[in-house]
Amino acid sequence: MGLASPAIRYPEPVPILITGGGGRLARELLPLLPGAIGPTRAELDVTDPGQVDAAVQALAQRAHAAGEDGIVVHAAAYTDVRAAEDDRDACYRTNVLGTRHVAAACARHGALLVHVSTDYVFAGDADPERAARGGYREDDERGPTRNYYAQTKLLAEDEARAAPRRLLLRTSFRPREWPYASGFTDVRTSQTYVDELAPELAEAIRLAPAIVAQGIHTLHVAGAPTTVFELARRRKPDVRPASKAEAGVDLPDDVVLSTALWRRLRDAC
Numbered sequence: 639m640g641l642a643s644p645a646i647r648y649p650e651p652v653p654i655l656i657t658g659g660g661g662r663l664a665r666e667l668l669p670l671l672p673g674a675i676g677p678t679r680a681e682l683d684v685t686d687p688g689q690v691d692a693a694v695q696a697l698a699q700r701a702h703a704a705g706e707d708g709i710v711v712h713a714a715a716y717t718d719v720r721a722a723e724d725d726r727d728a729c730y731r732t733n734v735l736g737t738r739h740v741a742a743a744c745a746r747h748g749a750l751l752v753h754v755s756t757d758y759v760f761a762g763d764a765d766p767e768r769a770a771r772g773g774y775r776e777d778d779e780r781g782p783t784r785n786y787y788a789q790t791k792l793l794a795e796d797e798a799r800a801a802p803r804r805l806l807l808r809t810s811f812r813p814r815e816w817p818y819a820s821g822f823t824d825v826r827t828s829q830t831y832v833d834e835l836a837p838e839l840a841e842a843i844r845l846a847p848a849i850v851a852q853g854i855h856t857l858h859v860a861g862a863p864t865t866v867f868e869l870a871r872r873r874k875p876d877v878r879p880a881s882k883a884e885a886g887v888d889l890p891d892d893v894v895l896s897t898a899l900w901r902r903l904r905d906a907c
């Protein structure tokens with residue numbers, strides 16, 4: 639996939655609301671999607687159904703006035719995988735209940751929901767047959783999940799299905815800089831760096847109304863298969879090879895996502 643393609647910029651503004659606007663992914667997406675707004679958690683707390691409803695209603699009104707589809711990109715989440723093990727209530731409230739509120743508001747106000755999900759909804763066991771066919775496909779069975787964060791993201795997908803017009807966008811990415819001294823040689827991934835992936839995700843968001851109109855509700859957008867160590871080495875050449883046994887939390891062996899459907903859709907549009 640052309641992840642190295644130049645940043646995609648859209649000429650006309652699209653009415654888009656991105657939750658978790660202060661987050662890593664949202665900050666990359668906002669400049670790529672003119673017309674998008676990204677309230678921070680202080681401005682829009684997804685655990686508060688009243689705040690969510692008001693924000694989605696305002697988006698829908700703005701969109702309808704422009705004769706457009708309003709799109710809600712639900713990127714807000716409790717994302718600290720290690721901390722989630724001890725802070726389960728907060729993680730559940732944000733990831734599961736927060737998504738419930740966002741999906742309900744989208745259903746109520748006719749907005750299209752793009753729910754940002756993760757490769758971690760899959761078990762991620764090593765499977766040479768699956769690897770040979772390019773990784774997990776959209777309709778592969780999810781779970782059993784490896785950790786509590788992953789479990790809440792799986793449940794969040796189920797909550798997102800309450801929005802009739804929805805796209806579950808499964809992806810995986812890292813911050814611009816490799817943040818650790820080491821990288822795991824025993825985890826296969828289709829993660830890439832957030833600044834490389836954001837243009838692809840922005841394009842998928844922009845195309846979401848057309849994709850959903852085809853009856854497609856789940857889509858994988860990610861990078862090329864690699865190991866976490868190789869990925870780390872691209873931006874931190876002196877990174878130390880390590881094993882996931884050092885992580886302190888259960889991590890998958892191979893969670894590569896097949897992006898064949900996305901490539902087909904993109905080529906057809």
Ligand SMILES: NC(=O)c1ccc[n+]([C@@H]2O[C@H](COP(=O)([O-])OP(=O)(O)OC[C@H]3O[C@@H](n4cnc5c(N)ncnc54)[C@H](OP(=O)(O)O)[C@@H]3O)[C@@H](O)[C@H]2O)c1
Binds near residue numbers: 664714757810811
């Ligand atoms: N990073 C990855 O590898 C990865 C992979 C696949 C999918 N994803 C998904 O991609 C999305 C964005 O992740 P990210 O890496 O950009 O994470 P991030 O940097 O942690 O951003 C998440 C944002 O959500 C906000 N947030 C937390 N609780 C909230 C609440 N109750 N109401 C509103 N906002 C809230 C956070 O605000 P505070 O900073 O104030 O807490 C933060 O700004 C998430 O849905 C994540 O599950 C991430």
